[in-house]
Amino acid sequence: MRDDDLVGRGRCSDTQGLRTVRGAVALSLPVRGRGYGGRVTSDREGSLRSVVVVGGGLAGAQTAAALRAQGFDGRVTLLGAEGRAPYDRPPLSKELFERDSPADLVHEVGVDVAALADDLRPAEPAHALEVRPDGVVVATSSGEVEADAVVLAVGSRPVVPAGWEAAAVLHTWDDAARLRARLTPGARLVSVGAGWIGAEVAGVATKAGCEVVVVEALDVPLERQLGADVGKHLAPWYAAAGVELRLGEAVVAIRPDDGGDGASVELASGAVLHGDVVLAAVGARPATDWLRDTLPVDARGSIAGDAVGRVAPRVYAVGDCVTRHGTVYGDVPGGHWSAALHDPESTVRALLSDLGPGAGAESGVPGHAPYVFSQQLGHDLALFGTPSAFDEVVLRGLPGHDDGWAALYLDGDNAQTHDGRPVARLRGVLVVDRHREVGALRRLLRAGLPLVDVEAAADPSRPLKDAVVILP
Numbered sequence: 228m229r230d231d232d233l234v235g236r237g238r239c240s241d242t243q244g245l246r247t248v249r250g251a252v253a254l255s256l257p258v259r260g261r262g263y264g265g266r267v268t269s270d271r272e273g274s275l276r277s278v279v280v281v282g283g284g285l286a287g288a289q290t291a292a293a294l295r296a297q298g299f300d301g302r303v304t305l306l307g308a309e310g311r312a313p314y315d316r317p318p319l320s321k322e323l324f325e326r327d328s329p330a331d332l333v334h335e336v337g338v339d340v341a342a343l344a345d346d347l348r349p350a351e352p353a354h355a356l357e358v359r360p361d362g363v364v365v366a367t368s369s370g371e372v373e374a375d376a377v378v379l380a381v382g383s384r385p386v387v388p389a390g391w392e393a394a395a396v397l398h399t400w401d402d403a404a405r406l407r408a409r410l411t412p413g414a415r416l417v418s419v420g421a422g423w424i425g426a427e428v429a430g431v432a433t434k435a436g437c438e439v440v441v442v443e444a445l446d447v448p449l450e451r452q453l454g455a456d457v458g459k460h461l462a463p464w465y466a467a468a469g470v471e472l473r474l475g476e477a478v479v480a481i482r483p484d485d486g487g488d489g490a491s492v493e494l495a496s497g498a499v500l501h502g503d504v505v506l507a508a509v510g511a512r513p514a515t516d517w518l519r520d521t522l523p524v525d526a527r528g529s530i531a532g533d534a535v536g537r538v539a540p541r542v543y544a545v546g547d548c549v550t551r552h553g554t555v556y557g558d559v560p561g562g563h564w565s566a567a568l569h570d571p572e573s574t575v576r577a578l579l580s581d582l583g584p585g586a587g588a589e590s591g592v593p594g595h596a597p598y599v600f601s602q603q604l605g606h607d608l609a610l611f612g613t614p615s616a617f618d619e620v621v622l623r624g625l626p627g628h629d630d631g632w633a634a635l636y637l638d639g640d641n642a643q644t645h646d647g648r649p650v651a652r653l654r655g656v657l658v659v660d661r662h663r664e665v666g667a668l669r670r671l672l673r674a675g676l677p678l679v680d681v682e683a684a685a686d687p688s689r690p691l692k693d694a695v696v697i698l699p
């Protein structure tokens with residue numbers, strides 16, 4: 228599901244027009260620990276003359292756009308690693324068999340980094356970061372870039388467990404092109420992982436005439452993301468789409484074929500599945516290995532940032548590579564398109580507020596709920612908020628019903644009543660095949676986590692906003 232409030236047929240309304248607008252730190256690093264809690268105080272008004280953006284994906288491009296849109300007319304350097312213009316990743320899986328070129332961000336969201344950056348280096352990855360009291364130095368494959376501030380937008384990389392080298396991954400345009408060439412009609416695909424990408428690829432591959440088996444170590448699809456009570460309702464989608472789903476089956480080894488392109492997947496049960504293509508779709512981790520000794524990075528590799536992506540003096544992070552700590556949703560890890568699209572706006576506002584001509588101005592926290600969309604096996608999903616395994620789940624509508632359904636994640640700790648009716652804090656919502664509710668939910672959750680009348684919220688015939696309870 229595309230974010231239709233934002234993307235009208237692949238065009239993002241709130242980024243349109245960006246191309247037309249151009250317009251004494253005393254901390255030495257390493258700065259390790261849990262995120263940056265303070266504000267950089269600039270000793271010179273207007274000391275910000277240059278920013279280096281590391282990463283040429285959606286978040287990096289949006290950062291360059293936000294810098295210009297917010298009036299920064301200093302030098303912008305953008306470093307990338309893929310050697311191509313920024314493109315959109317969600318179509319890599321959803322349109323795997325339909326695209327013959329990447330979904331360029333100029334067309335997808337109206338951002339042209341070539342017009343925004345003074346110095347564009349799409350094939351010059353950063354290797355090291357040094358933060359000095361008066362600026363940053365980024366070491367690249369071919370030299371050094373000095374700037375007054377850095378925005379890290381390095382995204383993530385797919386997880387490939389040791390010994391799984393025979394498995395393909397899907398993260399870049401090059402990965403997609405390789406996968407497409409091998410997934411010819413009749414080919415057998417074994418996808419390891421029934422997460423977002425495993426499910427999406429399974430759906431399009433089976434439609435393209437491949438024989439598809441999905442192996443998942445947990446007991447239901449998307450269990451870590453949605454919880455077992457909700458994930459179980461997704462399992463029947465696989466058989467209905469013609470995909471074999473093997474749940475609760477851990478992979479112990481993936482062995483390449485002798486002399487062929489395929490591989491065998493050995494399961495803990497002893498079963499061995501052969502695939503002409505084996506896809507490792509077991510998650511992604513921030514591409515931050517090179518920053519571990521310099522910045523606060525958690526066990527997943529996520530950089531710790533505050534609610535607007537401040538990491539350390541002169542250092543900011545956006546998109547998949549950062550976990551933002553805010554007061555409403557707590558720790559929100561990157562990893563989804565919507566954050567990479569939106570968060571650079573508030574991060575750049577903070578950066579300009581900290582270091583720019585108007586240093587000291589209020590930077591503001593982003594006003595949107597965490598949001599993930601997916602199209603898989605013939606279904607549209609939208610997940611808002613950050614549901615946890617401790618939440619109580621209430622269904623709104625019936626899974627399998629033509630009219631779609633939703634799962635409400637309610638804070639069980641807050642069980643209380645209002646006028647004798649149970650009320651609870653809404654922490655997240657999964658919407659399935661009910662596209663008309665998506666915009667309303669985004670508006671509802673923008674202001675924080677509402678308290679809802681549980682019975683009214685569970686009634687799909689009533690707008691969810693009518694279930695909101697304001698306690699006296």
Ligand SMILES: Cc1cc2nc3c(=O)[nH]c(=O)nc-3n(C[C@H](O)[C@H](O)[C@H](O)COP(=O)(O)OP(=O)(O)OC[C@H]3O[C@@H](n4cnc5c(N)ncnc54)[C@H](O)[C@@H]3O)c2cc1C
Nearest residue numbers: 282284285286316317352353381382546547562563564567
């Ligand atoms: C196949 C696929 C389908 C997806 N579908 C959905 C979806 O349906 N819904 C959803 O919400 N999200 C989806 N996502 C996730 C979404 O695409 C990402 O959250 C989003 O692209 C993150 O943007 P980013 O700019 O932070 O990172 P990226 O898009 O990963 O871009 C980071 C860029 O930085 C570069 N880089 C890395 N290290 C360095 C370095 N040291 N120096 C310079 N450059 C570097 C990388 O090569 C990359 O080009 C999908 C992802 C994939 C792979």
